[in-house]
Amino acid sequence: MSHKLEQRSIKASEIRIATSPDGVNTLSGYAVVFNSPSVDLGGFTEICSPGMFTRTLRDSPDILLLRDHSSSQLLARTTANTLTLTQDAKGLAFTATLPKTAIAEDTVENIRAGNLNSCSFGFNVPDGGDKWTSRSEEHTSELQSLTNL
Numbered sequence: 001m002s003h004k005l006e007q008r009s010i011k012a013s014e015i016r017i018a019t020s021p022d023g024v025n026t027l028s029g030y031a032v033v034f035n036s037p038s039v040d041l042g043g044f045t046e047i048c049s050p051g052m053f054t055r056t057l058r059d060s061p062d063i064l065l066l067r068d069h070s071s072s073q074l075l076a077r078t079t080a081n082t083l084t085l086t087q088d089a090k091g092l093a094f095t096a097t098l099p100k101t102a103i104a105e106d107t108v109e110n111i112r113a114g115n116l117n118s119c120s121f122g123f124n125v126p127d128g129g130d131k132w133t134s135r136s137e138e139h140t141s142e143l144q145s146l147t148n149l
Contacts, residue, residue: 015029016028016029025104031094032119033090033091034049034050034052067107
């Protein structure tokens with residue numbers, strides 16, 4: 001079963017940067033908020049359903065936090081214990097301990113300056129993993145499960 005990798009960009013919810021006394025930066029917030037319609041994604045909106053990450057968090061032990069979806073701009077990963085993902089009633093929360101790299105430092109400064117204020121996530125939708133509804137010219141996809149992030 002092969003599925004096209006999709007990407008979504010959302011306004012970050014409660015994104016925070018914290019710096020420890022030893023200079024380590026931690027990025028945290030919500031990558032996804034459930035039951036909140038997206039902006040127009042080219043003729044449709046999308047709503048992320050509670051529980052949609054259950055399978056992914058169980059079956060995909062190596063999830064990456066990337067800048068601009070680029071593997072050369074790695075910020076954290078679950079297998080290195082630098083990225084923690086938690087699905088709760090509100091959405092998908094994340095906490096990342098950032099490395100002392102140029103891309104991480106640039107990301108921190110751009111978030112503090114307000115230049116970066118959104119998150120995006122890449123995913124595959126399994127067969128039957130979304131439900132489409134239409135009302136006149138309005139089309140909505142409700143994501144119910146993913147195969148990976």
